[in-house]
Amino acid sequence: MSLExxxxxxxxxxxxxxxxxxxxxxxxxxxxxxxxxGSGKSTLANTIMGSPEYEVTEGxxxxxxxxxxxxxxxxxARAGVFMAFQYPATIPGVSVANFLRxxxxxxxxxxxxVKEFGQMLKANMDLLRIDRExxxxxxxxxxxxxxxxxxxxxxxxxxxxxIAVLDETDSGLDIDALRIVSxxxxxxxxxELGTLIITHYTxxxxxxxxxxxxxxxxxxxxxxxxxELASELEDKGxxxxxxxxxxxxxx
Amino acid sequence: MPASFVDDRRAAALELYxxxxxxxxxxxxxxxxxxxxxxxxxxxPRHYDPVQAVEDLPxxxxxxxxxxxxxxxxxxxxxxxxxxxxxxxxxxxPEVAAQGVVFTSLERAxxxxxxxxxxxxxxxxxxxxxKFPAATAxxxxxxxxxxxxxxxxxxxxxxxVYLIDEPGIAQYAHxxxxxxxxxxxxxxxxxxxxxxxxxxxxxxxxxxxxxxGAQVKLAHFQDWGRGExxxxxxxxxxxxxxxxxSWVPIHLGGRLTRQTLDIxxxxxxxxxxxxxxxxxxxxxxxxxxTTDLHEQGDTTGDTVWKxxxxxxxxxxxxxxxxxxxxxxxxxxxxxxxxxxLSPKAKADAIPSLIVETDNVSASHGGxxxxxxxxxxxxxxxxxxxxxxxxxxxxxxxxxxxxxxxxDESLTALVRERISAKLAAAEDNVVEFTAQR
Numbered sequence: 114m115s116l117e118x119x120x121x122x123x124x125x126x127x128x129x130x131x132x133x134x135x136x137x138x139x140x141x142x143x144x145x146x147x148x149x150x151g152s153g154k155s156t157l158a159n160t161i162m163g164s165p166e167y168e169v170t171e172g173x174x175x176x177x178x179x180x181x182x183x184x185x186x187x188x189x190a191r192a193g194v195f196m197a198f199q200y201p202a203t204i205p206g207v208s209v210a211n212f213l214r215x216x217x218x219x220x221x222x223x224x225x226x227v228k229e230f231g232q233m234l235k236a237n238m239d240l241l242r243i244d245r246e247x248x249x250x251x252x253x254x255x256x257x258x259x260x261x262x263x264x265x266x267x268x269x270x271x272x273x274x275x276i277a278v279l280d281e282t283d284s285g286l287d288i289d290a291l292r293i294v295s296x297x298x299x300x301x302x303x304x305e306l307g308t309l310i311i312t313h314y315t316x317x318x319x320x321x322x323x324x325x326x327x328x329x330x331x332x333x334x335x336x337x338x339x340x341e342l343a344s345e346l347e348d349k350g351x352x353x354x355x356x357x358x359x360x361x362x363x364x
Numbered sequence: 365m366p367a368s369f370v371d372d373r374r375a376a377a378l379e380l381y382x383x384x385x386x387x388x389x390x391x392x393x394x395x396x397x398x399x400x401x402x403x404x405x406x407x408x409p410r411h412y413d414p415v416q417a418v419e420d421l422p423x424x425x426x427x428x429x430x431x432x433x434x435x436x437x438x439x440x441x442x443x444x445x446x447x448x449x450x451x452x453x454x455x456x457x458p459e460v461a462a463q464g465v466v467f468t469s470l471e472r473a474x475x476x477x478x479x480x481x482x483x484x485x486x487x488x489x490x491x492x493x494x495k496f497p498a499a500t501a502x503x504x505x506x507x508x509x510x511x512x513x514x515x516x517x518x519x520x521x522x523x524x525v526y527l528i529d530e531p532g533i534a535q536y537a538h539x540x541x542x543x544x545x546x547x548x549x550x551x552x553x554x555x556x557x558x559x560x561x562x563x564x565x566x567x568x569x570x571x572x573x574x575x576x577g578a579q580v581k582l583a584h585f586q587d588w589g590r591g592e593x594x595x596x597x598x599x600x601x602x603x604x605x606x607x608x609x610s611w612v613p614i615h616l617g618g619r620l621t622r623q624t625l626d627i628x629x630x631x632x633x634x635x636x637x638x639x640x641x642x643x644x645x646x647x648x649x650x651x652x653x654t655t656d657l658h659e660q661g662d663t664t665g666d667t668v669w670k671x672x673x674x675x676x677x678x679x680x681x682x683x684x685x686x687x688x689x690x691x692x693x694x695x696x697x698x699x700x701x702x703x704x705l706s707p708k709a710k711a712d713a714i715p716s717l718i719v720e721t722d723n724v725s726a727s728h729g730g731x732x733x734x735x736x737x738x739x740x741x742x743x744x745x746x747x748x749x750x751x752x753x754x755x756x757x758x759x760x761x762x763x764x765x766x767x768x769x770x771d772e773s774l775t776a777l778v779r780e781r782i783s784a785k786l787a788a789a790e791d792n793v794v795e796f797t798a799q800r
Binding site for chain 1: 739743745
């Protein structure tokens with residue numbers, strides 16, 4: 114059971130951003146994908162989710178061996194892929210609770226019973242220390258940065274995917290919010306979930322220890338290792354990877 | 365000679381009607397509302413026999429009145445139905461009537477309460493406003509009259525229905541409402557037609573007066589179906605001292621609609637909320653002109669209009685805020701939004717402002733936009749199919765207006781109709797949003 118990315122080349126209308134990325138996330142594993150701005154991290158996350166903004170020109174994305182490269186985002190989600198957005202969209206007029214119910218039901222044959230949904234929602238809100246009144250607000254409308262990220266993790270908890278991609282979930286969070294979000298992610302770790310944490314900084318990795326670390330630079334994975342690679346990066350910065358990889362600091 | 369004031373007006377209006385050419389409304393060079401396809405000479409008023417019970421009314425009426433019966437008792441304070449040129453059903457709850465409320469056809473009110481009607485009849489409307497206001501003043505039959513005496517509070521809504529259920533009809537409709545000092549009520553006016561082939565005309569006048577401290581929830585629900593119904597109407601609400609009106613017009617269909625909707629805060633302390641919604645489809649043409657007029661100071665206004673367009677429909681909304689000389693310390697706000705769900709639809713939103721005094725706050729804004737693909741992508745990433753995502757986003761966009769109906773059964777009806785219209789336009793909408 115895994116998400117497998119094979120020799121992935123991705124472009125926007127202007128240019129190619131990923132030049133052949135290979136990555137495999139097995140269920141039960143936590144991976145960190147790190148890289149400086151412009152290295153292609155968010156492109157990879159959104160390509161995994163199926164964003165219409167990116168075009169895969171070569172390579173494949175497989176979930177449990179099934180080719181999802183051409184699938185629409187909703188099909189990928191129902192197959193078990195989830196992405197926590199760096200900048201989630203605002204959905205006016207749709208409450209958090211209604212949105213969650215719609216999303217939960219999208220994966221099911223029979224709609225979830227009201228009571229079961231309520232219990233699940235309450236348990237996950239307690240986990241993320243979210244106030245009750247939060248669920249009646251329109252999704253992301255007027256939310257602070259921290260509230261948006263918590264709403265993303267709440268969705269992750271409610272949808273129980275097989276593979277979760279967290280796109281810069283740590284950016285813009287103060288230390289308390291980061292701790293809450295990290296606790297939530299840790300609570301969901303387990304043999305049923307594979308996680309890919311995409312981040313610029315090593316901060317979140319102080320709270321969520323990865324099994325594997327990959328460094329993305331100019332659209333290529335240039336180094337891979339265990340959690341110690343993140344510590345090394347924290348000490349030396351991205352320049353050491355750049356020198357090692359022999360890449361000039363240009364996009 | 366109890367009704368001479370009506371007859372005098374009819375005579376003057378007829379003279380003007382015959383003199384005036386069929387109008388064309390032009391605005392800023394690129395927007396025109398023309399009646400050149402209306403075959404006015406082929407349309408005639410048609411009379412119908414009364415019905416005994418609500419159930420005997422055509423389905424298009426009973427379908428729109430979901431709360432008409434519960435426990436065998438009407439959930440309405442009163443219901444008045446005009447079919448074509450005839451009042452075919454009129455009932456008012458005996459408890460409501462016992463409180464002195466008059467709710468009957470305008471024709472009958474002129475007979476039975478001439479002094480009361482004369483005091484208010486066309487106080488703020490004039491047959492000189494144009495050919496169709498003149499036609500309505502000259503030719504109206506049936507009509508509706510509401511008087512809620514001072515201090516009477518009605519919980520349940522009063523409902524007026526104008527029904528056109530056949531082509532070939534010209535319907536001239538006039539509603540007059542007066543809500544007395546500190547009285548409270550909720551009034552809904554429905555304009556309904558089933559889908560039919562052929563033309564019809566609804567030429568309407570609506571006037572409502574809120575006296576000191578009155579509180580009114582007013583809703584207009586227009587769904588003329590997919591036939592060729594032309595709606596040329598003027599609606600005007602006047603709010604006296606310390607009174608409040610929340611007015612929610614809902615426009616869900618009609619071949620061509622040209623309406624003037626005015627709300628006048630006429631005395632100090634009066635305030636209003638005007639929240640409208642439209643959904644146009646096919647080749648419908650909608651032209652709305654609203655005025656938020658502040659005649660005196662210490663008044664407040666809040667106008668929000670939201671529309672969605674599909675097919676190759678056209679919708680124009682012009683919203684004017686006008687604050688008269690001396691109306692200081694007025695505060696008002698107007699915003700209008702249109703959402704295009706088809707490449708062939710065209711929307712126009714023109715907020716404007718005339719302020720003749722100082723020390724007021726008045727602001728306005730307008731947008732014309734499309735569904736944001738980022739929102740659709742976000743929803744799809746949660747497993748929600750594109751069709752459902754688009755529908756949810758449109759419903760969410762309208763939610764602010766629908767909430768302001770503050771009326772469960774009407775809210776349900778509006779949601780249901782919008783959802784059906786979106787389903788009908790689904791293929792187009794999905795294609796359009798996916799292409800961009």
